[in-house]
Amino acid sequence: MKIAFVGCGFVFDIYMRTRWAYPELEICGVFDINRERATHVGKHYGLHVYDTYELLLADADVSAVINLTNIAAHYEVTRRALLAGKHVYSEKPLTTELSLTRDLFELASQRGLVLTGAPCNVFADSIRTLLRAVRDGAIGKPVLVYAELDYGPAHLMKLEHKTSSTGAPWPYVEEFQSGCTFEHIGYHLAWICALLGPVGALTAFSKQLIAYKTDTPLSPDDTPDYSVANLEFANGAAARVTCSIVAPRDHRLRVIGLEGELCVDSYSHFRAPVTLERFSPVSLAGRKLRTLRNHPVLGRLFGVGGQRLPLLHHDKSHALNAEHGAHRSLKTRFIDWLRRHETYCQDKLLGIAEMERALREQRPQPLTPDFLMHINEITLLVQRAGSQGLTATPSTTFAPFQFADTCGDKLPSAHITYRPRLCERLLHRFTQSHD
Numbered sequence: 001m002k003i004a005f006v007g008c009g010f011v012f013d014i015y016m017r018t019r020w021a022y023p024e025l026e027i028c029g030v031f032d033i034n035r036e037r038a039t040h041v042g043k044h045y046g047l048h049v050y051d052t053y054e055l056l057l058a059d060a061d062v063s064a065v066i067n068l069t070n071i072a073a074h075y076e077v078t079r080r081a082l083l084a085g086k087h088v089y090s091e092k093p094l095t096t097e098l099s100l101t102r103d104l105f106e107l108a109s110q111r112g113l114v115l116t117g118a119p120c121n122v123f124a125d126s127i128r129t130l131l132r133a134v135r136d137g138a139i140g141k142p143v144l145v146y147a148e149l150d151y152g153p154a155h156l157m158k159l160e161h162k163t164s165s166t167g168a169p170w171p172y173v174e175e176f177q178s179g180c181t182f183e184h185i186g187y188h189l190a191w192i193c194a195l196l197g198p199v200g201a202l203t204a205f206s207k208q209l210i211a212y213k214t215d216t217p218l219s220p221d222d223t224p225d226y227s228v229a230n231l232e233f234a235n236g237a238a239a240r241v242t243c244s245i246v247a248p249r250d251h252r253l254r255v256i257g258l259e260g261e262l263c264v265d266s267y268s269h270f271r272a273p274v275t276l277e278r279f280s281p282v283s284l285a286g287r288k289l290r291t292l293r294n295h296p297v298l299g300r301l302f303g304v305g306g307q308r309l310p311l312l313h314h315d316k317s318h319a320l321n322a323e324h325g326a327h328r329s330l331k332t333r334f335i336d337w338l339r340r341h342e343t344y345c346q347d348k349l350l351g352i353a354e355m356e357r358a359l360r361e362q363r364p365q366p367l368t369p370d371f372l373m374h375i376n377e378i379t380l381l382v383q384r385a386g387s388q389g390l391t392a393t394p395s396t397t398f399a400p401f402q403f404a405d406t407c408g409d410k411l412p413s414a415h416i417t418y419r420p421r422l423c424e425r426l427l428h429r430f431t432q433s434h435d
């Protein structure tokens, strides 16, 4: 598929990291209203630079526009692309109002075009492993989700100095003004809704906790930097999602079922370890002991914290193995290696590749318009809940879906392969014989 990028800021460089693994995505060129920036990345990555958006849209070779502009520009950039007959993949959130998002999906549908977008972490190896383990009955019926999206205390993080690999400043003003929930909650909502279906009702609270984050004047200057949302699902399950740029970094996601728990260390690492604990009297009682709780290696001997599951591998997982294309020093290569292994490892082109695959195979997009509108609506409701709290019944919904199987290998069911550790088994037998 021939694509063109609009918006070459901070996140553009993240998209470029895995470009080498996607020969099926041919980049015709880039455009940015910041001409200097567009020229810089054009030269750096060897890409054609369009002088105007009109020229990009007039390029008959381009079949899809990738919208990486600032959130306020999303609507207009996407609308113009659809009017020009291009498919669109947009960064999240799609727009700032549900009515605008609906307009865009209607326009796409009238023109027989695809409109889809981020987040694509639902396709990550770790999330797919988790979804598959739940589907296989590894934890019994899932009833509760706890999801954390704490990005660290922004006021201490010197975010004014953070730049991308080609020098784009991290857009801290936009991030502070639009809010961490608006920017981030979609990552958790996408997999939670993929797992549990549409949200039937929600209760949310959002508030600014730290007024001073930067010397740069902000408008508005009171955007919530903390939110908590309780989501209720039609199948009776519930989820609690917390977002902040106040608490130290924590991106864990946990799914608790009637028979066990699945835990992923981070949504933002596509190969984050996934652990399964099948509850036993020993593992549940073991949790009461501080030593077993605080020393995972010891705890695991007794089932506390469970066992690591082998990850499912997407047939594009190898994209995470390396980064090519940028001229990088030994130092930046080491830092990138460390990041890929320890903190953050995303393949943002994966969503576009899934879009291309569905188009090529002439099947519906994996993330349907209804699904994306629902994520958009919940995001807006939680961000704007306010400190008085909000209860709401979302107006959007979607038909629960199964992802097409794009994982190359077939793993045995986690439910079948799970075997309690020796200490857990022995203690279990011992406690039973003393009942």
Ligand SMILES: NC(=O)c1ccc[n+]([C@@H]2O[C@H](COP(=O)([O-])OP(=O)(O)OC[C@H]3O[C@@H](n4cnc5c(N)ncnc54)[C@H](O)[C@@H]3O)[C@@H](O)[C@H]2O)c1
Pocket: 006, 007, 008, 009, 010, 011, 012, 031, 032, 033, 034, 037, 053, 068, 069, 070, 071, 073, 077, 091, 092, 093, 168, 169, 170, 171, 183
């Ligand atoms: N920064 C991140 O870590 C991050 C991560 C994931 C997703 N995102 C999302 O990606 C999008 C872009 O974020 P970013 O961090 O790259 O922002 P950015 O401010 O660094 O870059 C946005 C770029 O879009 C350009 N632009 C704005 N309006 C335009 C228009 N009408 N036409 C052409 N170009 C235009 C700007 O000049 C700028 O270069 C946002 O939707 C954001 O939520 C950002």
